[in-house]
Amino acid sequence: xxxxxxxxxxxxxxxxxxxxxxxxxxxxxxxxxxxxxxxxxxxxxxxxxxxxxxxxxxxxxxxxxxxxxxxxxxxxxxxxxxxxxxxxxxxxxxxxxxxxxxxxxxxxxxxxxxxxxxxxxxxxxxxxxxxxxxxxxxxxxxxxxxxxxxxxxxxxxxxxxxxx
Ligand SMILES: [Zn+2]
Numbered sequence: 001x002x003x004x005x006x007x008x009x010x011x012x013x014x015x016x017x018x019x020x021x022x023x024x025x026x027x028x029x030x031x032x033x034x035x036x037x038x039x040x041x042x043x044x045x046x047x048x049x050x051x052x053x054x055x056x057x058x059x060x061x062x063x064x065x066x067x068x069x070x071x072x073x074x075x076x077x078x079x080x081x082x083x084x085x086x087x088x089x090x091x092x093x094x095x096x097x098x099x100x101x102x103x104x105x106x107x108x109x110x111x112x113x114x115x116x117x118x119x120x121x122x123x124x125x126x127x128x129x130x131x132x133x134x135x136x137x138x139x140x141x142x143x144x145x146x147x148x149x150x151x152x153x154x155x156x157x158x159x160x161x162x163x164x
């Protein structure tokens with residue numbers, strides 16, 4: 001569970017602000033959040049359209065929507081007993097609440113531009129991790145496609161490519 005109390009860095013503000021892609025929804029949490037974690041479960045993958053999502057978990061009472069509350073819509077996933085909020089203009093996931101943790105709200109880490117004061121050290125649903133995620137393999141530029149890098153397919157025999 002969460003790491004022991006950390007000393008707040010001098011540069012750490014009292015509040016951390018976040019926003020959706022279009023900027024209609026803005027919010028803040030009191031720093032530091034409770035914890036940060038990677039969620040590999042299917043529902044989160046589908047809701048984000050991504051391999052996994054990284055969340056910052058905060059006490060609900062430390063979370064405030066500062067602008068655009070009327071742009072937030074909610075989806076109740078009755079099967080999973082969760083509620084997901086997102087911006088109805090741009091679709092950005094804003095918050096994820098689980099019935100089993102009624103006092104906590106989970107916010108996608110990506111929505112905060114600044115540091116949050118918590119490293120995402122924890123994983124939920126690690127047994128569902130997708131084999132196609134990027135895990136830091138060596139990358140090289142793709143000829144003719146500026147801005148695109150690629151991972152060479154794994155070789156069976158390294159000696160076949162002595163000039164690599
Ligand atoms: Zn938006």
